[in-house]
Amino acid sequence: MSLSVGIIGLPNVGKSTLFNALTKQQAETANYPFCTIDPNIGIVAVPDERLEQLADMLGRERKIPSTVKFVDIAGLVKGASSGEGLGNQFLAHIREVDMLVHVVRCFQESDVTHVTGNVNPLEDISIIETELALADIETVVRRKEKVEKLIKAKEKGAQKEKELLNKVEEILNAGGLVREEMDGEQMALLAELNLLTAKPIIYAANISEEQLLSDTNDVLADLETYAGKKGVAAAPISAQLEAEVAELDDIERQEFLKDFGLDSSGLHRLIKSVYRLLGLNTFFTYNETEVRAWEISVGTPVPQAAGKIHKDMETGFIRADVINWQLLLDCGDFVAARQKGLLKSEGKEYELADGDVVYIHFRS
CATH class of the missing domain: 3.10.20.30 (Beta-grasp domain)
Incomplete structure (x- = not known):
């Protein structure tokens, strides 16, 4: 079973464009909120030159890469946790993934409207993280109600769980995030709740092709500074460029990337960042007909x-x-x-x- 990554963000930040590039599937895209009505799911092969080289050396035609399941989740808006926009049904989809890629708009484009009226990556992050935190508070409150009954029934460990849930609720109400405040043992105890703010996250800074070529980018610099303070990776990526690259064959792709001073695509780098964040390694197996890559935890x-x-x-x-x-x-x-x-x-x-x-x- 492949690991799963949820692509989240406000409407019109480039989520579906990025998803299309990842999967080469043309999910419906449009310049209006909520164009992704159902979560689009794509199984993406993990690029790995080692697999190709091993198959060539062993004379195996069949090469099976490891995979990542990407889920394109409809654009969240302020109030999503209480049903605004497309609401809780999409927050529920996020709960099922292993980690999140939060696409943050860093490009200026008058033809593509921004739901808040201006491009401000840090404000966008604040809106999304607030909605995720509010949804987590609701989850914690519901769990506490069940735990109270377990305490009355003298269930072993129930009192300890209540104390942990109280701590989580306090953190969230104070504007904190579970992944920033809890240690490994506490995170393990909370795992079954699938709290949204406990999930590992990468900020995918969606920039324009012009910004990619520029030596200075104040908007991106601000995001990278913020991410550094939070201990979160910020991966610059041009979703539109990646969509164009995805349509090219291997030779054309290398030439195209070379023109932008890149040795690999942003998507390749993003997937590698996912592996690093989740602490994954790749090993290889072989038989008479194939070579295969598998992902495992370090x-x-x-x-x-x-x-x-x-x-x-x-x-x-x-x-x-x-x-x-x-x-x-x-x-x-x-x-x-x-x-x-x-x-x-x-x-x-x-x-x-x-x-x-x-x-x-x-x-x-």
Whole structure:
């Protein structure tokens, strides 16, 4: 099951344009609020040159990349938590994702209206985060009502949960965000609530092509300063440029990006930022017909990683043959790698590293 990312933001900030570029699906776009009536869902391949090189070396035609599920959620507006605009039905869609990409408009364009009347990224962020916080308060209040009944029934742990919920409500009412105030243990206890302000987030600063070429951008600089203070990544991206790039073939794409002084697309960089933020690594498997990439959390033991491929591989795990992808390419094949002592046999305690090529031995 691929990780999921919700694309959020005010109307007319470029969310659907970015989504279209990501998925090459033409979701309905228009210059008016709420053009995304249902959340558009796209499964996006994670770009990885290592997969291509391994497939070429091993002579495998079939290459299966790891994937990210992107959900384009209708533009939120002030009052969404209380039903304004398209309201709570879209906040509910956000709850199901692993993390958020908040598209923030940093470009000036008279033909594209802004719901507040002027381009102010920090104000836009404040509006969205306020709505997410208000929705979380509602979730916490509802949970507290249930916990009170559990306390009366003398349910173990209920009093401790109530104290934690009181702390969360206090933080949110004071204008704070759960992800900024809670430690790892507290976040784990709150996980089942799917609080919106607990989710990891990246600010996607949507800039114009002209801004991309410019050496100075005060609006973007202000956003990056704000994001730095919050400990959040701010990724500059031109959604319109990415939409154009998405229509090109590989050779044309490289030439196009070169003209803008870029060595990779903004979407490629955004997906890499998602991986870094969620603490993910990629490992590779192979068989007679294919090479495949898989995403795992940093520090995942090899049997648990094998379970992503098939549960029988985890329960019947014996050992894993492991080699770094670059070492394998340098050797040219597995025979040479084994002769040089670079193909290692690892047990159940081994934690897979990013770029490991793995063959699992297991009892069926």
